[in-house]
Every structure is written in C-alpha cells, then in structure tokens.
Amino acid sequence: MWAQILRNKYLHSKTLAQVTVRPNDSPFWKGLMRVKDTFFHRVKFSVGDGSTIRFWEDTWLGDRPLALQYPSLYHIAQRKEEYVATVMQTVPLN
Secondary structure: OHHHHHHHHHHOOOOOOOOOOOOOOOHHHHHHHHHHHHHHHHOOOOOOOOOOOEOOOOOOOOOOOHHHHOHHHHHHOOOOOOEHHHHHHHOOOO
C-alpha cells in the first residue's frame, strides 16, 4: 500500500531513476532522494524484458553500471537515459 502511495504522489509515470527532488517534497522523500544514487550503484537489476532497466546507469551487466565501466563511451552517448529494451531494439542482429 505504501509503495502505491509513493508511486502516485512522487513518481507518477516515471521510474525512481527519473525523478528528482522538488522543494515541496516531504522530508522522508528528500531523504530517499539523497541516497538514491548510492542505492543504484549497489544493487544489480534483473533485466527481464529490459523496459525498466536503464542501459547506462543501472547495474545489469557486470558489477558496475556501464557508465562507470565505459566512461568514454558514456560521455559521447547521445541518449544516456535509454532503457535496455530500447537499445536492444535498435541493434541489428546480423
């Protein structure tokens, strides 16, 4: 129930990775936002269909996000917020 309340109040149709703190957010939410980056760097995600896993910034391949494993590539990537499913759909499988 609490997860649904937080989703409706703060996330709307975004993922946790996409939201940022706003001045009128509760102290509880602001605290969560302060530890969000640490959380994302310490967890490993199961890819599934790839629609909720960020290609560059979530840990899904190896023990660190691809952005940290390949900083030069991440720096030149034009779409840093893309999801694994989106990236894999654009890669030809020849």
